[in-house]
Amino acid sequence: MNLPIPATLLRAVCALAALWLAGCTSYVQTRVTAFSDWSGSDATRTCAFTRTPEQQNSIEQATYEVLVANELARNAFKQAPEASAHYEVALAYSVRGDMMTVRQPVYYDPWPMYGYYGRPYWGPWGGFGPYGPWGPTGYVDQSYPVFIHALQIRMTDRATGREVYKVSAVNSTGDASLFNAMPYLARSALADFPLGNGTVRTVTLPLNANGGVPNETAASVGSGTGDPAAKHVE
DSSP states (O other): HHHHHHHHHHHHHHHHHHHTTTTTTTTEEEEEEEEEOOOGGGGEEEEEEEEOOTTOOHHHHHHHHHHHHHHTTTTTEEEOOOOTTTEEEEEEEEEEEEEEEEEEEEEEOOOTTTGGGSSSSOOOTTTTTTTSSSEEEEEEEEEEEEEEEEEEEEETTTTTOOEEEEEEEEEESOOOOHHHHHHHHHHHHTTTSSSOOTTEEEEEEEEOSSSSSSSSSSSEEESSSSSOOOEEOO
């Protein structure tokens, strides 16, 4: 299901993608935006997933529902038959491709004829200096494919139809697979549930080489684009 991405959110995610392409590949950073009118208690946290007509017989939809249900269970939600569930949960998701340009430094070797071991030596850096022979002599723009993944979770009160919580999570990596991104999107979207109305923040999760989000690894959460202050979420 195609989920439109607001331009302001897209710019923030592209900024995160630039950091990722620059070499910060050990973490996945996800931009989370929440709108909340939540007043429920743990005793009423029963839910059931609802589907659009195109999602009715979708194996992909069922797979993502399992991932989101696992994160909901971390927040004391229990799945129930739709007729008896207090809340209905609807999912929307998408992936889109884009190109990201990153400026890379170019270094000039002043002694190419000597080879690595034949350079003149003086000072503690052996002719290199701390950042190369003479530091970067210029920069070149390199373009990389980037894939922007998005997940929206919408919760409504089944009895009244009133929307009580809506959260969107967007991240970007070099991997086109929405399935590989979904564990990070779901974990980030539902961390610290329920967030305050209008909350916008960045959640940083370790990149698991085996796929998925490590259950025992804390998430680093910050508010604002730079997120200089972060806290840990178990």
